[in-house]
Amino acid sequence: MNFSFTDEQLMLKDSVEGFLTENADSGIVRQAMASESGVDENLWQKICAEMYWQAILVPEECGGLGLGLVEAVIVLEQMGRFLTPVPLAAGIQSALALRTLADQLQAHTLLAGLAEGRLLGLAHTAARPSWGASGVGVIANSTVNGWSLSGEARFIATGDLATELLVVAKIGSDLGLFRLAADQTGVALSKMPTMDQTRPMGVLQLHDVTVDPESCLSLDWAEQLEAVLDYSRIALGAEQVGCAQASLDQSVAYVSERVQFGRTIASYQAIKHKAADMMLKVESARSLLYYAACVGDEALTDAASSEDLQEAAAMLASSAGDAAFFCAGTGIQLHGGVGITEEYDIQLYFKRARSMEAYLGRPDEQREVLAAMLLDQGGSHAA
Template sequence: MEFRFTEEQQMIRDTAEAFLAEVSTPAAVREAMATERGYSEALWQQISQEMMWPALHIPEACGGLGLGFVELAAMQEQMGRTLLCAPFLSTVGFAVNALLVAGSEAQQSHYLGEIASGKTATLAFMAPGSRPDADAIQVTCAADGDGFLLNGEYRYVLDGHTADILVLAVRAPGSAGVEGVSLFVLPADTAGISRQWLPTMDQTRKQARIVLDKVRVGGDACMGAAGEAWPALAKILDLATVALAAEQVGVAQQSLDSSVAYTTERVQFGRTIASYQAIKHKAADMMLKVEAARSAAYYAACIADEALADRPLGSGLAEAASIAKAYCSEAAFFNAGTGIQLHGGVGITAEYDIQLYFKRAKSTETLLGDAAWHRERLARQLLDGGVA
């Protein structure tokens, strides 16, 4: 396992940094976040058609580039630095990984090809007020002839109101925990599906409520064996967690960089405030947080590559994902919060970008489990072998 970028990976990272610096400016972010869609369709098509980012780790046989998870993590970090308003995490971090892990050959060929060509997708699995574990799945799935009937409600679905393709986690009536879980993939305009945008604190990333009312799907929409999908879904969520952690590294890094830039310009008592020892100590603490988080995130990305290839080291995915999410959640929130302090009273005002990073840091902290939840999960893994 190599713990430094190859020349190709460095080039991908540098290209992403340059492109996002041009298209995901503070003005562009503010313009996109003020809309219900939450992103520019023209920019998404540019990302898909010209940059081919959604196809990054889609196999070449399905129209993708066939690269790995480390490349994906490098790109997610740069997206976090610029607060890119686009359905990339929902489409690639969730739905593409779901199709790679649980999709049949026919499903992969069809849906991954559509995503590579510019369609968006997302994964829905959480009921209102739930935690990101098997008990969060409360939408029911009942056999109906040669198909299934789906009923229930999802919350916290990233870009769920705009996605073209939905991956849905459901359970058999009367089942509980990890038993009876199934995955389905289907077009978002299937009859019986209603979707509603839910405004949240973080305006740069949209979430939605999805309601299924007697949605009938064919057997060919089922991903794998019905009722036996929890191991696959657990792996999918861990892969998404690693991608999210890499994004949090970018949030933490930019919070540090923008705060240092501000303190080197802000003059108080005849000198820049960056020259004061207390400010230097704060910046040093922020740098320590982001470097530790980056190490955890890229180690987890290496393990994710192993897991996607079904190699032995991939068995450590759940542990690596929890370590990365715990470190990166705390780093992003600490750095964004400290950045607001270093900006003084103006840090939380709309005029400055640091408040947007603070909101993204908080929303990503709760998404897929906060640091405390992941440390609890780590304890279960280490002490009794549980991974739920």
């Protein structure tokens, strides 16, 4: 694939970087961490009003920009660099879920809400034993008045801020997708404790929640769930690449200033080797990121198969997860003992990298997916 950015995509990258440099520095991130929500709501409102990034994947007929996954990951990579404390990734995940239901009136209404900046959380898993269909922890039972939902979903990317939820539930051997209001009777949405304080996650408890028939968006959503998870891994990979890049940049800046034995430690060959290894990880992951984003755009228009999407997402997840954790961990080492203290930002990237590494499947699990595709099934994919 011969990939190069268009002029419009380069302008988008520059505008995102400039905006975040001015509005999302370390002080803003730390203030959001100390807040109850974990989100800078003023910054989120400014993004929604001035930059309109929340509408990137929303179709134009729903009030969005109608752009693709490449544009989305351009934004998310920069947000990963700055650890931007806003729920954009959650909105992108929900938009991708709704686009599998593009012919339904309710989906159009919800997409229009996303374009306006409303928070819609995807509650899809209890993450036991997996992030996919086998990990769905909500059960839907048919009733005279519609449906009754009970169970638990964790790791909801909007934290406890969502006003509405898309809930994946088991219906016998199938999966359904339901629309719920966060303040509905029997719904308990709360913030769950996580290692990464820069990214809030939510946990949803449902106790015999009554859902009318119109709020059932799909009765056969298993295949779509797997596709949405693959798209989400691509979006997550963008943030991991940004995290790895920031870890490299901050480490190089530190070793270029730190003086030991009469010279900067950046002049020592062992330090240069570490930095070179970090850069190799970053650039390799970035190449896979934009390859996967291109495949994702093709999959959104049915020009690529679900197998192509799964393969591209697994390759990226295995590489980007390793790159973020390696670069942040190496950055801690290059900073020395002070690297893990609150004074330095590198420890924030280490926590983000560690939490993202496990979210939606660890790198080793994604390599197992690739092995199954290439070996067990005798596939002809070129990983």
